[in-house]
């Protein structure tokens with residue numbers, strides 16, 4: 001059903017979750033979000049480029065974005081998907097493009113996080129991260145709590161300077177490699193976060209699951225983890241019932257993940273699948289027109 005909805009019917013919904021199509025629109029949104037006390041991470045929407053030339057264009061767009069962030073004085077870093085810069089075509093293409101982006105991030109004393117995609121790319125993503133991090137420590141990775149391997153990955157990677165986002169994971173993975181039970185995923189999320197914060201790493205705790213945020217927050221308080229060892233992250237536009245402001249009031253860093261770009265349609269469909277209640281709004285929009 002979602003696939004046959006016309007683009008215009010999704011557009012009003014997309015505006016909640018996507019900053020815009022252009023860099024100019026996105027800068028305005030980031031300034032607004034910064035003014036509310038949140039830091040941001042920008043993502044150019046899209047994945048799985050079809051050619052080396054396309055991957056180079058996207059890489060250039062990311063490099064230019066670091067210039068914009070610096071010129072506009074935004075409190076903001078960047079998240080990228082490796083298949084957006086060529087990982088599905090050739091690991092070497094992705095590696096070259098990644099290094100270009102990391103160099104640009106370093107030039108601006110900024111940071112780059114590699115999002116984690118579906119499981120065929122997990123090991124390749126970790127390998128590329130390991131290849132680059134000693135030369136470019138201004139980078140981070142993501143661990144998905146639904147993957148059975150992630151706690152072990154956290155243990156292996158957890159050295160000084162290790163910076164990972166922990167999220168539940170958004171792709172449809174096989175039961176042989178992924179937890180399916182909600183409580184088991186929450187527990188794994190909690191354990192991965194504890195593993196990182198009990199060691200030397202930095203954890204970016206990315207979830208809208210308020211009971212899980214509460215549980216992690218209580219543990220952070222009880223163990224007195226210092227404020228520079230973690231941050232909370234949410235997707236731009238997801239309603240959080242005032243919980244984010246309470247995190248800010250405790251002096252925590254809270255980062256909003258702000259996607260933008262021409263590929264807003266597919267991203268918005270994914271968000272709709274996560275929150276089907278909103279479909280009634282989209283359908284209403286369809287019929288009201």
Ligand SMILES: Cc1cc2nc3c(=O)[nH]c(=O)nc-3n(C[C@H](O)[C@H](O)[C@H](O)COP(=O)(O)OP(=O)(O)OC[C@H]3O[C@@H](n4cnc5c(N)ncnc54)[C@H](O)[C@@H]3O)c2cc1C
Nearest residue numbers: 115116142167168169170206207208209233234235257275
């Ligand atoms: C900052 C950030 C970065 C991420 N990066 C990655 C990544 O690199 N790789 C990856 O696989 N996944 C990533 N994700 C997605 C993540 O893995 C989850 O699929 C997604 O966040 C939903 O899980 P949840 O932890 O919010 O819990 P859920 O249990 O799914 O949601 C908790 C509550 O939030 C509501 N909610 C969740 N999402 C939405 C939404 N979009 N709109 C409205 N309400 C919503 C739910 O309805 C529910 O009430 C990221 C998520 C965040 C917040």
